[in-house]
Amino acid sequence: MKSLSLLALAATALLPATSLAQSFEGPYAGVQIGWNNDRAPLPDGAATSTQERDSFVGGIYAGYDHAVxxxxxxxxxxxFQIGVDDRISGANNLVAVDQRYAFDISTRAGYVVGDSTLAYVRGGYSNSRVRLSDVSATGYETENLDGWFVGGGVEHKLINNVSARLEYRYHQYDFDEDDLERHQVLAGVSYRF
Incomplete structure (x- = not known):
């Protein structure tokens, strides 16, 4: 009888902890908005200099979490994300880089803190559709830039199936012989199915 009582007590103690991770389990979808800081190496006469631009970004996301x-x-x-007014121009506006849209796929690992907060890190693949303009040539060309990103954030349950998150990401894309960099701060709202 005493061993049954101890077993019941141990099971009761484990149930709340297990349900914490399970509150972040399953499929979800959401929307996000935020800030971009893009940095691109562009020709500046005979040399190359890094130009940067701050802009607004919005997008959607979907994923699946599993409590392990x-x-x-x-x-x-x-x-999937689209930037607004994020065209970067070189000296004298001779060359410009305009990231049209980007998509990414990533994995994340998180730890549930308190009753309803998930702190996590993230990393994965990113692809950006870029329009390159050169006034010395006619028109423009469009390229897909492959890259990677890392980041981290916090997600907090607001009500049963709705949570909000705040996240930082660092992206790096292959761009000619140099790299195009992007820093992001994103705020999102998710619905868990």
């Missing part, structure tokens, strides 16, 4: 331990969550996520 009491407070540990692993997941995958895909997203």
């Amino acid at each position: 331990a009491d407070n540990v969550v692993l997941g995958v996520e895909g997203g």
Whole structure:
């Protein structure tokens, strides 16, 4: 009888911890808005200099999380983003880079803190559709730039199936012999199905 009581007590103690991670389990979708800081190496006469621009970004995302331990969550996520007014021009506006849109796929690992907050890190693949303009040539050309990104954030449950998150990301894309960099701060709202 005493061993049954101890077993019941142990099971009761484990249930809340398990349900914490499970509150972030399953499929979800959301919308996000935020800030970009893009940096691109562009020709500046005979040399190259890094030009940068701040802009607004918006997008959508969807993913799936799975609770692998009491407070540990692993997941995958895909997203699509469009920047607004993010064209970067070189000296004298001779050359410009305009990121039209980007998509990404990533994995994330998180730890549930408190009753309803998930702190996580993220990393994955990113692809940006870029329009390159050169006034010395006619028109423009469009390229897809492959890259990678890392980041981290916090997601907090607001009500049963709705959560809000704040996240930082660093992207790096292959761009000619140099790299195009993007820093982002994103705020999102998710619905978990």
